[in-house]
Amino acid sequence: MTSLLALVTESSQNPVAELCGKFGVNWPFFIASCLNFVLVIWVLKKYAFGPIQQMLEQRRERIAEGENKLKLIEKQLAESEQTTTAAIAKASDEAVRMINEAKLGAAAFSEQKAQEAIAQAQQILVKAEAAAKADRERLSVELKREFGRLVAATTAQATGKILTDDDQRRINETALAKVEA
Amino acid sequence: MRFIFPTIAVFFLTPLAALAGGEAEAGLPLPAAPLWSGLPITNSMLMVWLAVGLITLFCRAATKQMALVPAGFQNFAEWVVESLYDFLSSILGSYMVKKTFWFFGSIFLFILVSNLLGLIPGVGTIGRYNEHGHIIGFLRGGNADLNMTLAMALIFAVMWFYWALTENGVKGFLAHIFAPKGDFHGLMLMFMVPIFLAVGVLEIISIAIRPVALTFRLFGNIYGGEQTMEKLMELVPKSLAFLPALPFYFMELLVGFVQALVFMLLTAVFLRLICEHAGDEHH
Numbered sequence: 001m002t003s004l005l006a007l008v009t010e011s012s013q014n015p016v017a018e019l020c021g022k023f024g025v026n027w028p029f030f031i032a033s034c035l036n037f038v039l040v041i042w043v044l045k046k047y048a049f050g051p052i053q054q055m056l057e058q059r060r061e062r063i064a065e066g067e068n069k070l071k072l073i074e075k076q077l078a079e080s081e082q083t084t085t086a087a088i089a090k091a092s093d094e095a096v097r098m099i100n101e102a103k104l105g106a107a108a109f110s111e112q113k114a115q116e117a118i119a120q121a122q123q124i125l126v127k128a129e130a131a132a133k134a135d136r137e138r139l140s141v142e143l144k145r146e147f148g149r150l151v152a153a154t155t156a157q158a159t160g161k162i163l164t165d166d167d168q169r170r171i172n173e174t175a176l177a178k179v180e181a
Numbered sequence: 182m183r184f185i186f187p188t189i190a191v192f193f194l195t196p197l198a199a200l201a202g203g204e205a206e207a208g209l210p211l212p213a214a215p216l217w218s219g220l221p222i223t224n225s226m227l228m229v230w231l232a233v234g235l236i237t238l239f240c241r242a243a244t245k246q247m248a249l250v251p252a253g254f255q256n257f258a259e260w261v262v263e264s265l266y267d268f269l270s271s272i273l274g275s276y277m278v279k280k281t282f283w284f285f286g287s288i289f290l291f292i293l294v295s296n297l298l299g300l301i302p303g304v305g306t307i308g309r310y311n312e313h314g315h316i317i318g319f320l321r322g323g324n325a326d327l328n329m330t331l332a333m334a335l336i337f338a339v340m341w342f343y344w345a346l347t348e349n350g351v352k353g354f355l356a357h358i359f360a361p362k363g364d365f366h367g368l369m370l371m372f373m374v375p376i377f378l379a380v381g382v383l384e385i386i387s388i389a390i391r392p393v394a395l396t397f398r399l400f401g402n403i404y405g406g407e408q409t410m411e412k413l414m415e416l417v418p419k420s421l422a423f424l425p426a427l428p429f430y431f432m433e434l435l436v437g438f439v440q441a442l443v444f445m446l447l448t449a450v451f452l453r454l455i456c457e458h459a460g461d462e463h464h
Contacts, residue, residue, distance in 0.1 A: 022211060022212075023211050023212055023327040023400075024210075024211060024212020024213055024223075024326070024327065024328070025212075025327050025328055025331060026328075028221035029213070029221050029223060029226070029326075029328040030328045030331060030332060031221075032221045032222070032226060032328075033226070033229070033326070033328040033329045033331070033332035034332040034335075034336060036226065036229045036230070036233065036329070036332070037291070037329070037332050037333055037336060038336070039233055040229075040232070040233050040236065040287055040291045041283065041284065041287040043233060043236060043237045043240065044236060044240065044283070044286065044287045044290060044291075045283040045287065047237060047240035047241055047244055048236070048239075048240035048243070048244065048258065048262065048290075049262060049282065049283050049286055049287075051244040051247060052243070052244060052247075052255075052258055052259055052262045053262065053266070053282075055244075055247050055249075055251075055255075055259070056259060056262070056263060056266075058249070059249060062249065
């Protein structure tokens with residue numbers, strides 16, 4: 001305390017030099033202290049702040065990148081969901097259309113087959129009718145012939161007369177006209 | 182509330198301890214003591230080297246195998262650096278902190294580590310006796326040497342000028358100091374110009390005083406703390422010397438941290454004042 005007071009009151013030619021002397025400030029120590037402080041700054045900048053800040057920055061970038069990727073994934077997911085929904089809707093429409101087309105195709109096919117069956121049945125019927133008609137005509141001719149022969153034979157036996165071809169024809173026509181009537 | 186008692190105790194006990202110790206020369210000497218004659222190496226400088234070594238070891242351990250998911254030392258170092266960075270960012274702004282963090286971060290960590298190392302038992306008490314019969318410790322608090330605090334303050338002053346000029350330009354720098362602040366026109370402007378010129382002169386004096394204030398504030402607090410504890414230890418028999426100093430160790434822990442913070446805060450604020458608009462165009 002007294003020394004400080006003395007320092008203040010003491011007259012001096014160069015108070016700064018005296019103050020420096022009192023506190024031990026001189027060029028060699030001051031320069032050495034400056035170098036020490038610069039060394040501290042260099043060490044901290046090179047080995048602490050540099051790598052740590054780089055790591056913090058890297059982490060910050062990775063987090064930001066992750067956030068961006070997450071947003072992108074969410075966007076892509078939403079788009080994918082939209083695309084899937086659209087695809088499902090399109091597929092559903094396509095399926096309905098195909099089912100309808102198949103139904104229509106089946107109905108047409110069925111109709112075609114039915115028509116073919118009807119046509120075939122009709123042909124069979126016509127053929128059957130033609131065959132029946134032919135058989136009837138053939139039977140009719142045979143019947144007429146047999147009936148004529150029988151009538152001629154019966155008439156010849158009944159009358160004892162040999163019938164001519166004209167007689168046989170006339171008797172046959174008369175008998176047939178009666179049978180047909 | 183818990184800090185009031187030690188503060189009051191320091192207030193009353195320090196003069197008492199000084200009186201008990203008598204002359205300042207009988208206590209801790211003002212200048213740091215050279216360890217070898219002819220070499221500019223003092224006991225304070227040795228402590229600074231210890232601090233540098235400790236910081237280097239810690240940094241190497243923390244950054245040797247860095248991983249994206251931090252653990253152990255790396256985790257702690259990242260917490261320290263990130264907290265400091267965010268704190269300084271709130272003072273300097275995001276633009277200036279990117280440019281100056283290495284300086285302010287170094288100042289804080291260096292002062293803190295030096296101050297805390299100065300509290301290790303044996304610092305200042307293990308040494309040799311001088312011609313006055315007083316122990317000259319082999320180690321002394323790094324910031325209990327005015328050369329060290331002056332070196333830091335003057336390096337800051339140089340860096341302050343560099344940043345002020347690079348961010349504002351010479352014209353902007355001078356305008357920042359001398360130009361009228363506010364929207365003045367005509368007669369009012371002519372009236373304000375001489376006033377602001379005078380204010381600028383005061384500002385220059387203030388700028389010139391800043392390194393001196395920074396130097397003596399840090400030195401005074403650390404030297405005063407060590408002196409107080411030394412004097413308190415002289416109050417009682419040597420076998421009980423640790424007892425009166427013990428409570429003050431806790432306060433000195435706080436002082437060590439607070440002084441590191443104050444030095445960093447003041448230097449950062451001084452820079453902020455001159456680079457107030459720096460980086461505005463970058464945002």
